[in-house]
Amino acid sequence: MDFNAFYLRSRFWITDYLKGSPIGKQYNDVRYIDTHTKEQCASIIEHKLHALLMHAQKHTEFYARFSSLTLTDYPIMNKMLLIENMSRIQVVPSEIPSQIGDVHIQRTSGSTGVPLAIPQDTIKRQRRIAELKYFGHMVGFTTHEKLVHLRTWNKWQSKTNSQIRLENIIPFDISKFGPEDLENLCNLLVTEKVVCIRGYSTTIANLATYVKNAPTKWRFPHLKVIIAGGEALYDDVRQMVKECMHCEIISQYADEECGILAQEKVPTKSTDNVMYFNHSSYIFEILKLDSVEPAAYGEVGRIVITDLHNYAFPLIRYDCGDTCIMMPPNEYSNGYPVIDKLYGRRFDLTYSTDGKAVSPLAYGRILKNYDIVSQWQFVQLDEKRYQLRLMLKSGSIEQLSEAIVLFKEILGKDADLEIKEVEDIPILCSGKRKPVINKWKNI
Structure with a gap:
């Protein structure tokens, strides 16, 4: 003890x-x-x-x-x-x-x-x-x-x-x-x-x-x-x-x-x-990205929060900027829906060439199999233009040819994907290092 x-x-x-x-x-x-x-x-x-x-x-x-x-x-x-x-x-x-x-x-x-x-x-x-x-x-x-x-x-x-x-x-x-x-x-x-x-x-x-x-x-x-x-x-x-x-x-x-x-x-x-919502303190709405209608199970939606306990500054239907995919209740959730995938900030979602949102986890699940990769960052630059920034422990980008094929299977065969080796991936003032960024201005 x-x-x-x-x-x-x-x-x-x-x-x-x-x-x-x-x-x-x-x-x-x-x-x-x-x-x-x-x-x-x-x-x-x-x-x-x-x-x-x-x-x-x-x-x-x-x-x-x-x-x-x-x-x-x-x-x-x-x-x-x-x-x-x-x-x-x-x-x-x-x-x-x-x-x-x-x-x-x-x-x-x-x-x-x-x-x-x-x-x-x-x-x-x-x-x-x-x-x-x-x-x-x-x-x-x-x-x-x-x-x-x-x-x-x-x-x-x-x-x-x-x-x-x-x-x-x-x-x-x-x-x-x-x-x-x-x-x-x-x-x-x-x-x-x-x-x-x-x-x-x-x-x-x-x-x-x-x-x-x-x-x-x-x-x-x-x-x-x-x-x-x-x-x-x-x-x-x-x-x-x-x-x-x-x-x-x-x-x-x-x-x-x-x-x-x-x-x-x-x-x-x-x-x-x-993930299981904290229903003891908040009411959650998962709404469509482009309307106030509820998102369907399995659809990417924006997270809207009502804080039930802040009486100094009532936060009522606060769109915090995060997104997720919600799924039906399971045997552990006491009748509440659950978060199947938490995507984070809506403006850091990336999209395939046919306009479908891609889970950030999809990129990590490919790159985890390459020991030469120290850190990575994926950036969407335009509707069909992307950049994968890599810090390598050893070896060369040429060793990632199969990974590039797998990325294009996710993004679309017409994806313009640039692979760029970098010396560092900067940390934000908050202390976070963003693995996925969307710079596409039309989103």
Whole structure:
């Protein structure tokens, strides 16, 4: 047993209990809805939605003109619309239920080119903490065990020494992530007996690749699970993590504006890495890319979110810019549909020459079979023009002739595909490295 983790965990929950269990109550609510069927929770979700809509109608200038309690009667909002109407949507602190002090301002990284600052009230912040603890526990990570968080840390996003000690979270900066930094990270994982790693999928890919090829055979006996988010988790990364780091890896879908939106369960043969929505905190609509009609099962659709718990800034029918393919409920989803494929940003979807959306995973599943490839990036430049950028560990592009054939089977025989060897694939200011980009202006 990790006695320090046990002490910190007990200290946290005792303190929460003495304050009236604000986080404990949120945790229990998340757990109840997540473990009960859609029918059993329908009245709870409906009550949350109606309360949010009535609050928005009463306390915001933007929604004051509405009187309906039917969600589809409300407009779909995107980042630009939220920014343009910020003052008309934000609720003054004195009119927010159970607000303590000033609201928290949650800033997005702006990796899509549109930074956004969302006010969040006290209860919303408590809900986010409860979600982190619950969904971590669901995949084998018990709160307050040693965790390393990989991201770009700066003066706006940092942890104090007190937070590091009490949360048992070690921040590790990835703004520079070369071989020396990767070796330091591996040493840290061993010496600190780290149980969980949280980071972007591409960062985890870099770490797993380093461990696989490092002259030192690293072993991480305490590492139980890696939680990867921010981007699609590719099959080769899953395989590398399991083979080289000997732990589970789970894909989690979250954003700064809301929190944890969906997550895989601990893998079983029948789940096939699908993701399960967080229906305890959000209402999800998957709509067609070019209309407000619901997307069909198996069709790429845009993700529209209603946050049921942010009373400081009601996020109602928020088109977050991400896309996915939704499939019917399975035996583990409690009657809810599931995410079969999470594609990420709509403007980073690429299309075949006949206009069909292509899963980013399709490219990774080809390139994972070529050991000479260190990193890759696929770019759609025009309707039928593409570029595959490759960092090679060894060998030459000529060794990828079969891969080019396979790419053209996906894109179309008339695809104009350029293969370009590069020395580096740049990292965004958010710390992400985009494997797929669409520069086609007509999308």
